[in-house]
Amino acid sequence: MLQTAIERPRVPLIKFPERTPLDQRFPLLETLKTMVIPKREEQKVIEKDDGVVLQSLSELPPRFRRQEISEEEIAYIERGGPE
Secondary structure, eight states: OOOOOOOOOOOOSOOOOOOOOHHHHOTTHHHHHHOOOOOGGGGOOEEOTTSOEESSGGGSOGGGSOOOOOHHHHHHHHHTSOO
């Protein structure tokens, strides 16, 4: 004997609190949207706490610089892996 399922309205198990709009929770949001972010070219001067100023990343000590990639590695990457 088959029993048919009685359809009941779905009741969510989790009840979420009422959310206020973002502009009421974060009044500075509109100000942040209108702020002008400097382009990458304008961010060349790097200043540290002890007063040392670096004009570019090439002035970093060698241990902090990006490692150079050999021509063999470049070719390997461009072809997508082993032959």
